[in-house]
Amino acid sequence: MKKPTFKPYRLPSGGWGSVRSVREILQREGVLASAGIALTRHNKVDGYQCNSCAWVKPATPLPFEFCENGAKAVAWEITAHRCTPEFLAEHTVAEMREWDDYHLEQPGRLTHPMRYDAASDKYVPVSWGHAIEEISRELRAVADKLKGTVFYSSGRLSNEASYLYSLFARLYGNNNLPDSSNMCHETTSVALPASIGQGVGTVDLGDFAHSDCIMFFGQNPGSNSPRMLHPLQEASQRGVPIITYNPLRERGLERFLNPQSPTEMLTGRETRISSQYHQVKNGGDLAALTGICKAVLAMHDERKSAGGDAVLDEAFIAEHTHGFESFADWLRRQDWDELERRSGLHRADMESTATVYAGSNAVIGIYGMGLTQHQAGVETVRLLVNLLLMRGNMGKSGAGICPVRGHSNVQGQRTMGITEKPELFPLDRLGQQFGFEPPREPGYNTVEACEAILKDEVRAFVMIGGNFARAIPDHGQMEPAWRRMRLTVNVITKLNRTALLPGEISYILPVIGRLEIDRTAAGQQVLSMEDTSACVHGNRGVRLPASPHLISEIRLLCELAKLTLDPNPRVRWDDYMRDYAEIRKEVGETLPDSFYDYERRMWEPGGFQRDLPVKRREWRTKSGRAEFVTPTGLDEDMDMPGVGHEVLRLMTLRSNDQFNTTIYGYDDRFRGINNIRKVVLMNRSDIDRMALRVGQAVTLRTVANDGVDRRLPGMIVVAYDIPIGCIGGYYPECNVLMPVWHYAAGSKTPAAKSIPVTVHSEDDTVLEPQMEYATG
Structure with missing residues (x-):
């Protein structure tokens, strides 16, 4: 490891920094010469959809339709490195568990199915047939404990794999289908149906070209969805105001230099992104949004009393909404001093946003986990919807709500039935189609699965993709409980920490990746995904598999289902794994409104959009109208006495160098932090007030009254531009500090954006050299 450095990064997002970063990872993964062909097919109509974020795949792509993080994800998948049985024979599981997340994945792509051997504490090779037979036997053994x-x-x-997986689980007998959405945008899936009657956003890529105001809340496109910066740059260059509310000043929301533009790269001509930037406190968005709404309502009241034109869209509110008067009465009662205290902003900040909003005709509201991962996250998202409804910014061109999904097909999974909530999927139709009675009892979401594991109520855990045990809260409690399970199945492509927490019986089953060619007896197969705008796209692999011993997720599911489940002549597992078009035919029968003519439409430029009723102002809520929520309070999280002290x-x-639990490196370029991840970002006033020093090692401890000592030692203090009373640290390392029970009401999304902690000095040692503010 190189020596950590901390210094301001003064350049824009994108630019030559992105080019160098891509070159470095391609070189490190041994694919600098060979990655070019794969990258030319990235997000192309007849290519593959990005395996990083879920941002929109355009109908007319750029020559290089990938961003820095997308290229990193490609390099991570097509790496020349291999994690072979010989490598795993050299290292015990206990030894590898001491490695950090980056070094666990650096051995490269897994090449063979492996079974854990407790006697040697190592993974040893096993045949696919033996693995599938034993797993199916174990699943049948606990089938009587359906929630086990x-x-x-x-x-x-x-x-396709998601549809089969959800069918498998329901034929098995339960709805225990938690997914990564539970950890980030489950709040969206609860809030939007209650407010507007659909669980996804209303904005497509074309809306950005027609919007005259864009508002951001708690979302960082520079690190999380960099291709989004292209429509934002175009909007800014048209003079569209872009207003941002975020605790940190993220470079991608400040300035952008387009790596796709030779002129910009040669001249250094950058584009200003945000026209207003308000550094709201962690958990202060509910109060900030209330302030904006209150200011808009006050402008309306003043103009109406003076005989002027209305600010609110009164006709839209009267025809299309319900609950406005109750909400308006609540707004008028809110106190500006309280709104300022809870948001960390001045009244003038919120009023300036309201002024711009009131003068705009088509407004897009964009948000990410800065809104969803709070205890009152559902109410906060609904309050952003309220703001848009006040001026009719739903169901018209250039306007609407835009939750930015992280994982590349997390939205498609939910569409295909990966949900613990039986009411979200047409089970009556599914049962009729396949001749069985689907289970109606709600299954476990992520938090409920964790709670059941802690109680030793889960006997078998099948994980297709991801790094569940690392992504969840409360590592100190969860990791020992994880190892008490009878069966843990890890369907992954690279080694990760979850696989190093083996149950009594544990398997690593490596599969073909999205960029790889998947051939069956019927020829090369294709797949499909859904982006964050609910558009569905085809996906065609372009590389040979990393090992001849890999099989597809679909084949694995079909082979496992044939041995685990009772025979059902209507479920054609052999046909599905031979020709994936047969799966898409079944999808079209289960979901006919959106997936008719599936085989052809998924190759349309830009994909085909699922049916979105709100686009035609059709509200599938209980009242048949869009619903204004009246919040129950102003605090997004628990009251914490002494906050700021x-x-x-x-x-x-x-960081800029990771995708969820996948760590590409130790640099966070835009924040000026290099060669280290164990840092805590603090306001200089908090550092001085607490008698700490920049560069000092500290321990973070969670404030909770449940008798559990949650602590994270060895964190290095970095002075940073963050609101007083707020600190920041990297995920997933800081998840050890988050209790399982600290989640959003209504959605149970872990409340990772506001965890109450105290900071304790470890000793007088200070990391040299003396650090600067890590911002420009």
């Missing part, structure tokens, strides 16, 4: 088996999937699983609000973050 959990079927988890990450957001990279294709539509002894107790601070911790928000977890991604």
Whole structure:
């Protein structure tokens, strides 16, 4: 490891920094010369959809339709490195468990199915036939305890595999289908149906070209969805105001230099992104949104009393909404001093946003986990919807709500039935189609699965993709409980920490990746995915598999189902794994409104969009109208006495060099942090007030009254531009500090953006050299 450095990064997002970063990872993964062909097919109509984020795949792609993080994800998958049985024979599981997340994945792609051997504490090679037979036998053994088996999937699983996986689980007898959405945007899946009657956003890529105001809340496109910066740049260059509310000043929301533009790269001409940037406190968005809404309503009241034109869209509110008067009465009662205290902003900040909003005709509201991962996250998302409804910014061109999904197909998984909530999938139709009675009891979401594992109520856990045990909260409690399970199945492509927590019987089953060619007896197969705008796209692999010993997720599921489940002549497992078009035919029968003519439409430029009723102002809510929510309070998280003094609000973050639990490196370029991840970002005033020093090692401890000592030692203090009373640290390392029970009401999304912690000095040692503010 190189020596850590901390210094301001003064360049824009994108630019030559992105080019160098891509070159470095391609070189490190041994694919600098060979990656070019794969990258030319990235996000192309007849190519593959990005295996990183879920941002929109355009109908007319750029010559290089990938961003820095997309290229990193490609390099991670097509790496020349291999994690072979010989490598695993050299290292015990206990030894590898001491490695950090980056070094666990650096051995490369797994090449053979492996079974854990407790006697040697090593994974040893096994045949596919033996693995599938034993797993199916174990699943049948616990089938009488229907909630004792959990079927988890990450957001990279294709539509076809997701459909079969959800069918498998329900034929098995339960709805225990937690997924990565539970950890990030489950709040969206609860809030939007209650407000507008659909669980996904209303905005497509074309809306950005017609919007005259864009508002951001708690979402960082520079690190999380960099291709989004292209429509934002175009909007900014048209003079569209872009207003941002975020605790940290993220470079991607400040300035952008387009690596796709030779002129910009040669001249250094960058584009300003945000026209207003408000650094709201961790957990202060509910109060900030209330302030904006209150200011808009006050402008309306003043103009109406003076005989002027209305600010609110009164006709839209009267025809299309319900609950406005109750909400308006609540707004008028809110106190500006309280709104300022809870948001960390001045009244003028919120009023300036309201002024721009009131003067705009088509407004897009964009948000990410900065809104969803709070205890009152559902109410906060619904309050953003309220703001848009006040001026009719739903169901018209250039306007609407835009939740930015992280995982590349997490939205498609939900569409295909990966959900613990039986009411979200047409089970009556599914049962009729396949001749069985689907289970109606709700299954476990992520938090409920964790709670059941802690109680030793889960005997088998099947994980297709992801790194569940690392992504979840409360590592100190969860990891010992994880190892008490009878069966743990890890369907993955690279080694990760979850696989190093083997149950009594544990398997590593490596599969073909999205970029790889999947051939069956019927020829090369294709897959499909859904992006964050609910558009469905085809996916065609372009590389040979990393090992001849890999099989597809679909073949694995079909072979496992044939041995685990009772025979059902209507479920044609052999046909499905021979020709994936047969799966898509079944999808079209289960979901006819959106997936008719599936085989052809998924290759349309830009994909085909699922039916979105809100686009035609059709509200599938209980009242048949869009619903205004009246919040129950102003605090997004638990009241924490002493916030800003002894107790601070911790928000977890991604670095520029990671995708969720996948760590590509130790640099966070845009924040000026290099060669280290164990850092805590603190306001200089908090550092001085607490008698700490920049560069000092500290321990973070969670403030909770449950008798559990949650602590994270060895964190290095970095002075940073973050609101007083707030601190930041990287995910997943900081997840050890988050209790399982600290989640959003209504959605149970872990409340990772405001964890109450205290900071304790470890000793007088200071990391040299003396650090600067890590911002420009």
